[in-house]
Amino acid sequence: MLSINNLSVELKSPDNPFIILRDVSFRLKKGEILGIAGESGSGKTILAKTILNLIRKPVVKTAGSIFLDEKELKDEKDFAGIRGNRVSMIFQNPTGSLNPVFTVGAQITEAILAHNPNIKKKEAWERAVSLLSEVEIPHPAERMNSYPHQLSGGMNQRVMIAIALSCDPEVLIADEPTTALDVTIQQQIILLIKKLNIEKKLSVIFITHDLGLLTRIADESCIMYAGEILERLGAKDLKENRMRHPYTRALKDCIPAIGDKRQYLNTIKGTITFNGASFDNKCVFADRCERKTERCVREKPEFRDGFSCFNPL
């Protein structure tokens, strides 16, 4: 459905240039939920924005191609044709993404009218009510008249999802949609996205820094580090610790489980590196890796069979 090939994005700033995304490739199949996990700063949001051509200088795409159903998206005209249309996006902070001075009903209706200029306002309003009920907001007709500040964060995220669905997209990109919410609400939003995925055959790219979430929602997950995808694996393999890349294992070991008796939680030693020319012939995770050998610092492992590592688990 959506295919990303050898995408590279760089920060072209005079003082601190670096590679934000290096040689990123993946395919999103129809009806699939693809998870993307990575630490803060690993390039997840830039990846989402690049797919929709929303990056601006000094952040520049330097290589790669993006295809939606066999058709390459090349210039802004191609992207404008699919953005908020065949491909929709929701963000981390729902309350901040809505306009505080309009009711949620007005905002959803406006989105519907933007995509269907020929329908009457009353019909758009009725569609908005049915979208609110689709995202499981109780008493949708009444809620239409609420302002964002009168609703909880979880309710506002449902409103954002309703707006994203207003154009009947085929692909939804969700960038940390539950990060600002508490865990019970988080679970409800996850279940809602899963429901939409199944009922509407919606393909989803689910971005998060929380690997634990991906075992619950994603069919497949890409593990990102400093702008590179180090591993791609299915939910079952992730859950049952059948990963091959040491970084995926290290990330997984950081997640506390219920009943965990450890006095201290694991962390990965060191900090995330800025990717750049010094990693052209070196594994980007080598400096923090417990399985590092001499080869890892003079050659870059190719991504093959779902991972890029010379000394896989």
Ligand SMILES: Nc1ncnc2c1ncn2[C@@H]1O[C@H](COP(=O)(O)OP(=O)(O)OP(=O)(O)O)[C@@H](O)[C@H]1O
């Ligand atoms: N407009 C910009 N100018 C300069 N640097 C930028 C810009 N946008 C992003 N970056 C840098 O690119 C890198 C990737 O950023 P990105 O926002 O994609 O990370 P992320 O994985 O989404 O992190 P988080 O989990 O914190 O949201 C970061 O190092 C960030 O500082």
Ligand SMILES: [Mg+2]
């Ligand atoms: Mg981000």
